[in-house]
Amino acid sequence: MPFTAHIRESDKAVQTVGEHCSAVAELAEKYLDKNDLGAVGRLTGLLHDAGKLNKEFDDYINGRSGASRGSIDHSFAGAKYLASLGGGDNRKRVAAVSMAHTIVSHHGLHDWLDGDCNDYFKARISKEDNYEEVLENMGEIVGDTDISALFEKAVRQWYAATNIIKPKNSTEFSFYIGMLERLIQSALIDADHTDTAAFCSGEAVSDEKDTASLWADMDSRMDEKLKAFEKKTDPISRQRRSISDRCAAFAENRVGACRLIVPTGGGKTLSSMRFAIKQCRKFGLERIFYIAPFMSILEQNSDVIKEIAGDDNILEHYSDFAADIEDENEYSEYQLRTQHWDEPVITTTMVQFLNTLFSEKSSSVKRMHRLSNAVIIIDEVQSVPLRCTNLFSLAVNFLTKVCGSTVVLCSATQPPFDKNERGLLPDDKFDMTGDYSEDFKVFRRTELKPALEKYGHDFDSAADFCEERFEENGDMLLVVNTKKQALEMYGRLKERLGERAYVIHLSTNMCPAHRKKRIGTLRRFLRRGLPVVCVTTQLIEAGVDISFSCVIRALAGLDNAAQAAGRCNRGGEKGRLCPVYIINFKDEKLGSLNEIKSAEEISDNIITYNKDADLLSVEVQRNYFRQLFAKHSQELDYPANGTTLLDLLSLNKVNWEAHSSADNRFISQAFKTAGELFAVIDSHTEDLLIPYNAKAQKLIDQLDREHTPKETAAYLRQAQRYSVSVYVGTKLSLIEAGALRTNINGLLVLNERFYSSEFGVTVEGAEMECLIF
Numbered sequence: 001m002p003f004t005a006h007i008r009e010s011d012k013a014v015q016t017v018g019e020h021c022s023a024v025a026e027l028a029e030k031y032l033d034k035n036d037l038g039a040v041g042r043l044t045g046l047l048h049d050a051g052k053l054n055k056e057f058d059d060y061i062n063g064r065s066g067a068s069r070g071s072i073d074h075s076f077a078g079a080k081y082l083a084s085l086g087g088g089d090n091r092k093r094v095a096a097v098s099m100a101h102t103i104v105s106h107h108g109l110h111d112w113l114d115g116d117c118n119d120y121f122k123a124r125i126s127k128e129d130n131y132e133e134v135l136e137n138m139g140e141i142v143g144d145t146d147i148s149a150l151f152e153k154a155v156r157q158w159y160a161a162t163n164i165i166k167p168k169n170s171t172e173f174s175f176y177i178g179m180l181e182r183l184i185q186s187a188l189i190d191a192d193h194t195d196t197a198a199f200c201s202g203e204a205v206s207d208e209k210d211t212a213s214l215w216a217d218m219d220s221r222m223d224e225k226l227k228a229f230e231k232k233t234d235p236i237s238r239q240r241r242s243i244s245d246r247c248a249a250f251a252e253n254r255v256g257a258c259r260l261i262v263p264t265g266g267g268k269t270l271s272s273m274r275f276a277i278k279q280c281r282k283f284g285l286e287r288i289f290y291i292a293p294f295m296s297i298l299e300q301n302s303d304v305i306k307e308i309a310g311d312d313n314i315l316e317h318y319s320d321f322a323a324d325i326e327d328e329n330e331y332s333e334y335q336l337r338t339q340h341w342d343e344p345v346i347t348t349t350m351v352q353f354l355n356t357l358f359s360e361k362s363s364s365v366k367r368m369h370r371l372s373n374a375v376i377i378i379d380e381v382q383s384v385p386l387r388c389t390n391l392f393s394l395a396v397n398f399l400t401k402v403c404g405s406t407v408v409l410c411s412a413t414q415p416p417f418d419k420n421e422r423g424l425l426p427d428d429k430f431d432m433t434g435d436y437s438e439d440f441k442v443f444r445r446t447e448l449k450p451a452l453e454k455y456g457h458d459f460d461s462a463a464d465f466c467e468e469r470f471e472e473n474g475d476m477l478l479v480v481n482t483k484k485q486a487l488e489m490y491g492r493l494k495e496r497l498g499e500r501a502y503v504i505h506l507s508t509n510m511c512p513a514h515r516k517k518r519i520g521t522l523r524r525f526l527r528r529g530l531p532v533v534c535v536t537t538q539l540i541e542a543g544v545d546i547s548f549s550c551v552i553r554a555l556a557g558l559d560n561a562a563q564a565a566g567r568c569n570r571g572g573e574k575g576r577l578c579p580v581y582i583i584n585f586k587d588e589k590l591g592s593l594n595e596i597k598s599a600e601e602i603s604d605n606i607i608t609y610n611k612d613a614d615l616l617s618v619e620v621q622r623n624y625f626r627q628l629f630a631k632h633s634q635e636l637d638y639p640a641n642g643t644t645l646l647d648l649l650s651l652n653k654v655n656w657e658a659h660s661s662a663d664n665r666f667i668s669q670a671f672k673t674a675g676e677l678f679a680v681i682d683s684h685t686e687d688l689l690i691p692y693n694a695k696a697q698k699l700i701d702q703l704d705r706e707h708t709p710k711e712t713a714a715y716l717r718q719a720q721r722y723s724v725s726v727y728v729g730t731k732l733s734l735i736e737a738g739a740l741r742t743n744i745n746g747l748l749v750l751n752e753r754f755y756s757s758e759f760g761v762t763v764e765g766a767e768m769e770c771l772i773f
Contacts, residue, residue, distance in 0.1 A: 003140060027190075052074045073127065254283055265571065285406070287373070290346070292380060294383075294542060317349075372404060422637075446569055462489060476548060477564070479538055483507060506518055582607070641673075697752075
């Protein structure tokens with residue numbers, strides 16, 4: 001009698017181990033075919049649940065024993081069998097062990113060597129639990145497959161993939177092998193979860209769309225959108241068209257990593273999307289990713305991208321509301337879609353992108369293979385955290401060389417990722433727009449004016465300075481480094497200017513819908529020439545289409561100053577060079593924001609010794625990044641716990657020295673430890689649902705009820721626009737104040753008294769103000 005893999009809750013239907021493994025093998029093969037790793041996908045898919053081919057597991061899954069969940073190890077048997085196929089041939093054994101790693105880890109990452117002298121893989125495959133019985137029943141999953149031939153093909157494919165990139169050293173070689181293992185594991189986990197969800201829901205998971213016709217439609221819609229700009233004949237509009245046309249022409253080349261260096265306000269969102277669509281159309285790529293560091297950019301540009309792609313073809317993935325689900329019978333359509341990125345166009349955050357490459361969570365790992373055969377647009381790429389620099393560069397090399405993707409690095413202020421010791425491997429054609437010097441000449445609309453005090457401004461003198469600049473210019477944007485600075489300056493400026501101007505505060509403590517409405521209000525007021533003062537942190541300084549007459553930026557990196565300048569005289573509408581001031585604050589408390597402190601010091605030094613230089617020029621910006629990378633050269637590999645994440649994800653030297661008997665040093669990574677240590681931002685955050693308005697409250701009410709997975713998926717997708725990420729300390733304070741509750745879906749919901757129209761989430765609590773502003 002066939003062995004049971006899953007039992008459907010609704011009607012008690014049974015999926016056999018043979019049926020499940022066959023379906024997973026087919027999906028994993030399909031996912032990895034684009035990487036020429038189809039045989040690897042089929043082999044690991046066939047064997048991943050071999051450990052269920054025994055009476056003990058069958059009794060457990062059918063409720064005939066008292067065994068508890070997780071007490072029966074069903075992951076080791078398939079891995080042990082696959083590793084044995086390598087026999088005494090060390091070359092084959094290395095490939096076999098690496099592939100077998102993905103089977104052992106298909107429910108979570110592990111450290112193959114750890115600090116306690118444990119060889120985890122060897123310990124797992126040394127087990128004998130029901131192994132002989134599994135071997136006797138292997139025919140149920142193997143069927144008529146010639147396993148030996150499939151294994152030989154998989155080994156050839158594995159080695160072919162490891163030889164694509166020519167690494168500079170053994171560390172990089174081992175890192176790329178680790179990325180290959182994660183890619184294979186991603187396809188296996190996604191295939192496993194997808195088939196499980198399809199069976200348990202009784203509905204086939206929707207197949208991928210016909211992207212060929214979609215790219216053609218999007219290309220036509222893009223052309224129509226661009227026609228609307230042809231009537232504008234001013235110099236800036238003409239230069240934007242030139243930039244766009246050069247990007248379109250560049251799409252005729254099959255490229256890997258490339259740069260799009262465009263002045264702020266140069267139309268890089270549409271230009272990069274135009275390139276991406278044409279690249280996908282010409283070379284049959286499957287997916288377009290648009291990645292940005294700030295929600296404010298995503299909120300704005302997702303709307304633009306939707307106009308071209310259509311609502312049904314885009315997935316906006318900003319946060320993971322629901323925690324990782326441990327019960328594989330409970331996968332909802334929403335979790336499947338956000339965890340495996342199956343739409344043709346994905347807009348997501350830098351955090352989600354980097355988590356997909358390095359986090360230990362299965363929900364992150366399973367998305368990685370979707371980054372293959374795609375165009376990946378990374379907007380405001382200068383926002384990659386310093387400590388992630390080398391991990392990022394090496395991962396981009398893997399995505400372009402092994403995964404066959406095109407990665408577009410977008411920014412007016414580009415870090416020299418290709419100049420580091422562990423640098424990016426660019427194609428011969430690296431700069432998408434070619435010679436961009438004329439672009440920057442045409443787009444020169446501002447001048448940077450340092451206004452630094454020897455000991456810095458206190459809040460009152462900073463407010464004096466801002467008030468004077470407002471009186472000179474009629475409107476003003478102030479961008480500071482911390483939320484505390486923003487609150488202090490907002491309070492002072494509202495008190496001084498509240499009767500003469502609309503003084504508006506923006507914060508990441510506000511939900512996306514709230515911020516979007518406020519930015520829309522700012523735009524309307526500015527277009528009407530009304531007196532406006534906006535006080536904010538850096539959430540508005542990059543990528544947001546808004547234009548003030550004067551900008552004041554708190555001292556930080558020179559790239560921050562350049563990005564803030566992009567919010568000033570954006571279309572050249574003032575007919576003159578408008579001022580962008582840099583001020584410094586006295587006794588600035590940056591807490592854990594060490595990168596900002598370091599950036600301030602380098603910027604201050606460049607300003608002091610380059611008094612006559614154009615601080616917004618590409619040359620000065622490059623000099624800034626060179627100094628920044630040189631100063632932090634020991635931090636670019638992501639230091640942690642006495643080693644680096646790059647080491648843990650490659651040679652794992654810190655643990656290797658204690659394991660002289662390990663099979664192969666190039667496949668001894670500490671994936672679990674590295675994934676747990678990895679964080680794009682320093683502090684852990686959690687998402688709260690915000691009762692921002694009637695629509696948000698109705699949505700919260702719906703999420704307090706039972707729904708079908710498809711209905712829940714729709715509600716959760718909408719909920720992203722009414723969420724705020726808070727640090728753990730803030731969450732604990734809110735709990736202590738009685739401001740949070742947990743709904744039936746496990747989501748944290750904020751009491752409306754703790755949300756302010758001026759400040760967003762507030763720990764103090766107040767009467768709910770009208771949120772019409």
